Amino acid sequence: MFSKLKNLQNLDFSNNLVSINNNVTYTLPNLQQLNLSSCNISEFPIFLRVATNLQYLDLSNNNIYGQVPRWLEDVGKDSLYFLDRHDNLLQGPFPTQSFLSLRYLLVSNNKLTGEIPSLICNATYLEVLDLSHNNLSGMVPKCLVRSKYLSVLDLRTNSLHGTIPTTFSKENYFRNINLNDNQLEGPLPRSLANCRNLEVLDLGSNKINGTFPYWLEGLLNLHVLAIRSNKFQGRIGNPKTKSPFPNLRILDISNNEFNGPLPIKYFKYLKAMTNVEEGKVALQYMGETHYQDSLNVTMKGLNIKLVRIQTVFTTIDFSNNNFRGEMPKIIGRLKSLKGLNFSHNNLTGYIPLSFGNLNNLEWLDLSFNKLIGEIPKQLVDIPWLAVLKLSHNQLIGHIPSGKQFDTFDNDSYIENLGLCGLPLSRTCNSLEAKKSPPLTLQQEDNLEPEYGFGWQAVSMGYGCGVIFGMLMGYLMFKIGKPQWIVRMVKLEQHIMLKRLKKSAQRHGGRKN
Known part of the structure; x- marks a missing residue:
């Protein structure tokens, strides 16, 4: 042919x-x-x-x-x-x-x-x-x-x-x-x-x-x-x-x-x-x-x-x-993100509430760090989140439920001794189950002002006297935030926030 x-x-x-x-x-x-x-x-x-x-x-x-x-x-x-x-x-x-x-x-x-x-x-x-x-x-x-x-x-x-x-x-x-x-x-x-x-x-x-x-x-x-x-x-x-x-x-x-x-x-x-x-x-x-x-x-x-x-x-x-x-909370602005992986580092502090704005996120891996605090409930509303890895941290409190969170298994949370609730076998006691209303993004911003000074000093003054709190606030403003104080205070901030504001108003609403 x-x-x-x-x-x-x-x-x-x-x-x-x-x-x-x-x-x-x-x-x-x-x-x-x-x-x-x-x-x-x-x-x-x-x-x-x-x-x-x-x-x-x-x-x-x-x-x-x-x-x-x-x-x-x-x-x-x-x-x-x-x-x-x-x-x-x-x-x-x-x-x-x-x-x-x-x-x-x-x-x-x-x-x-x-x-x-x-x-x-x-x-x-x-x-x-x-x-x-x-x-x-x-x-x-x-x-x-x-x-x-x-x-x-x-x-x-x-x-x-x-x-x-x-x-x-x-x-x-x-x-x-x-x-x-x-x-x-x-x-x-x-x-x-x-x-x-x-x-x-x-x-x-x-x-x-x-x-x-x-x-x-x-x-x-x-x-x-x-x-x-x-x-x-x-x-x-x-x-x-x-x-x-x-x-x-x-x-x-x-x-x-x-x-x-x-x-x-x-x-x-x-x-x-x-x-x-x-x-x-x-x-x-x-x-x-x-x-x-x-x-x-x-x-x-x-x-x-x-x-x-x-x-x-x-x-x-x-x-x-x-x-x-x-x-940084600013990561919450990266709304096109499909995946975010910060695992196997030495990161500390809280999971920013702003991560709840990542509506296109399909996987989030923060495992093997030193993160503290509760898992933000805002993450439940991320519609496409298919993989969540928070294991090997220092997280506490009740694991959020609903939507995609109901599909995650134990591997997402293991080696966080303070976490409780499904899918983990550790149940939450009455104190852990009595959850305070979740923080809003605006409240998260208020907890970390530009100069690193805010309600931390007032919360210390609430227990030890306004004068001591004002003094510690001044020292924190001058030399920075001692990390052990920040971690201790932040664990209680969302519970005491309204009470602290009233206390501050009684003393003239001053923060310094």
Whole structure:
């Protein structure tokens, strides 16, 4: 049949069961586009030998086994711009074919070995390079980061070592850089700040060190910053720009050695996490025509690969670090959040009532910290909350019930000796069962004024005399809040609040 189609230019048999008979010689010298993706073929079609004008070749999602034959290296030598062989069984060294005209090279999910050949530098017009999920070794070629055309550089899940090249050019078009799951080390190159079009930066699961890359906060198009499972350390200071990370939707810095307080001012400016636009962007995905962005995330307690990243997907993961101090209430403004993970840190204080405003939240993990107080009843009203992990803290009181909370099991609350009620076996006694009205968000704000001074001093004066309370209030104003006093007083504040206000009014309503 093919012998009568010598003038055929486009041939598309994709998603069919095709049998290749290489014992019969077909001649299709004018063939320009060939699509045999998902056809269950097991070898390269030999009729490609004479396809000297080939421009587009898609052999992806098949069972092609072994090394790329030498004769295939010259196919479309001066014309081939699209080559896709991903998801096959290719082995051996990376094929040293001609790259002169290539714009798209997709060879992910094979078993290629050896180094990325220096001939790749000849592909000066290359736009998308996906060599992920192979067994490639060696270093990242410096010529790749100097490219002025490359938009996608995906080298994840290989065995690349050494440092990331430091010479990202100022006039580049990088949109996605994914070097996840290699053996890269050393600090991040500051020239990454030259990637003004960057939307996805995934450098997780390497050995990269240094401090938080605050110098990336000026990348206005950055949607994904994933540096999980590295050796970053130190505090995350204040932003250096007026509006840091304005379009960031996924921030994953888990499994590092960060410490100090949570970065309140960064949370304040995460605008894309504040705006809820689900109805507008729910069906949109990150990526482009020939390449879809994907990402490994911890979602609902499971490590999951997002094959496609929905633009509405928003998550923060600070787990497995050494953050300390209280969780800022301002996080309650991030109403687009789907997931929030602060587990395995040294966080103290209360679960902010403002977390009840996170109406899109699907999982909340605050386990393995030192949180105190009661579980806010406001969390019951989060409609999509499917996973809640509060175990291994110092929480007390009656576990809220109703709605999604009725679906959580013991694992959500274990190792909180002060908690009682279902689903735990420990029942609440009469004192614990007699619950005071829950605090409102306005009352929560009143308990923590701007200067750290409020009803704490008055509550102390109530028991020990107004003069002593005024004195302690003055000392707290001057030298700060002793943490043991704050914790002790806050446990009783919601019960004594009205009584304290009346007491303060009898003494002139003074707070100092």
